[in-house]
Amino acid sequence: MVMSRMEPITQLRMGEAVVTAVKPPHNEPKVRAKAVSVFYGDKQALFDVSLDMPEKAVTALIGPSGCGKSTFLRCMNRMNDTIEGCRVVGEIEIDGEDINQKSIDPVLLRARVGMVFQKPNPFPKTIFDNVAYGARIHGLASSKKEMEEIVEKSLERAGLWNEVKDRLHAPGTSLSGGQQQRLVIARAIAVSPEIILMDEPCSALDPIATAKIEELIDELRSNYCIVIVTHSMAQAARVSQHTAFFHLGKLIETGQTEMIFTNPRDPRTQDYITGRFG
Amino acid sequence: MTEHTVRSFSADLEELSVDLARMGGLAEDMLSDAIQAIATRDSALADTVVARDPQIDALQVEAEKKILRLLALRQPLARDLRQTISALKIAAELERIGDLAKNIAKRAKVLDTVEPVGALKGVARMGRLVTAQLKRVLDAYSALETDAANKVWNRDEEVDEHYQSLFRELLTYMMEDPRTISGCAHLLFVAKNLERIGDHCTNIAEEVHFLVTGEQLPTERPKVDALNSN
Secondary structure, eight states, rough: OOOOOOOGGGGGOSSSSSSOOOOOOOTTEEEEEEEEEETTTTTTOOOOOOOOEEETTTEEOSSTTTSSHHHHEEEEGGGGGGGGGGEEEEEEETTTTETTHHHHHHHHHHHHHEOOOOOOOOOOBBHHHHHHHHHHHHOSSSSHHHHHHHHHHHHTTEEEEEEEETTTTBBBGSSSSHHHHHHHHHHHHHHHOOOEEEEOOOOOSSSHHHHHHHHHHHTTTTTTEEEEEOOOHHHHHHHHHHHEETTTTTEEEEEEEEHHHHOOSHHHHHHHHTTTTO | OOOOOSHHHHHHHHHHHHHHHHHHHHHHHHHHHHHHHHHTOOOOHHHHHHHHHHHHHHHHHHHHHHHHHHHHHOOOOHHHHHEEEEHHHHHHHHHHHHHHHHHHHHHHHHHHHHOTTTTTTHHHHHHHHHHHHHHHHHHHHTTTTTHHHHHHHHHHHHHHHHHHHHHHHHHHHHHGGGHHHHHHHHHHHHHHHHHHHHHHHHHHHHHHHHHHHSSOOOSOOOOOGGGGGG
């Protein structure tokens, strides 16, 4: 059976029903980077990176500071567009469609590809409005009741509902660091993304909050493609199924997490993960 | 391999290697002395082998403590992880070899009290082969050489053949002269212990291969099957 080509992103317009999730062609990865290079002015930060990121799985990007992993992460929702002088070369395909084409609306893209940052950044709004904001912008609810359902479902899936259900109109900033991060994840989930990018989501959190986020990632991966940048190799080992090691802007090695951490092929990967930085 | 950036980590791994080397040396000495005690009917030597067994047991306990500590505190990965896990398994193999050598030594003392059996020479020969296998595999472990380890792994077939041949020889003695049954029965056990030590050497060889390459040797190695070769 031949799979037909999917609905291209350009045909989804603002104000129409829901940004629908599109199934990738059979056996294709959800996200495919092809020979991606990134330049900040004259300086090249990423060199010819090609990487597949499968759906319903967590891919971890690891490597020393300055290796380009966050730069690469930002390519996937075109956050690099917002950086002056930044130029992206190569293709990033989501469901087989290159998102770098001029015809792609980055705002719509960022509803499909949610992002969570190291420092939780709830809006200066109530807990409810934090989650509802994106859903409102994208016209995802046609009534107050529907919106309330979206907010409750998102907070539930983010593991935060029980802790905040009695104070939905308190400010988002009144929550603890770990709760704020889960609020931000609920906000991302509310617009039904297909992909969630996480840039060191637990670096600012204590071990208990970290464990709760990791548990959440475990649950979320049955529905989303998740890509996580992390400094902690132990975390990469715990949460991901695939790991990619970056060094000096190049992708050195990629593979199943289990193999990368028990028997990596490249000596540079081995040196990095065993702490022989010499 | 280069040193770990945190030098105490490298020191921990090094200390573990030293412990394993000491266990290996002790096991080798116990085995060769036990064979000697059998061959030359030397009870005093046999006693020294039995007396050394608690040392090898204590070294294993110490190694396990260090390994537990390494795993908990250092979270070793990749080769470091394989090295740590291999050390755990090899320590257990060496402790078993020590026990088997001790048992051989105990039999030596009993054999001293009965008439010598002609098969003693064959047992001593098998003993020397197994002692050489142990030395070779421990050298391979120390140098992290997979070729040398693989050779030991393959050569175990020869050990099995020695065992089969001794088995038949001892049966013949026992059938010919019932007065030899006691001595031959003890020697059967000694031969069996030697054959088991040979197996432990192949297990160590498999661990060396895994440590270096991250892959397992095939589960079936060439074997001579006692039950089918009569």
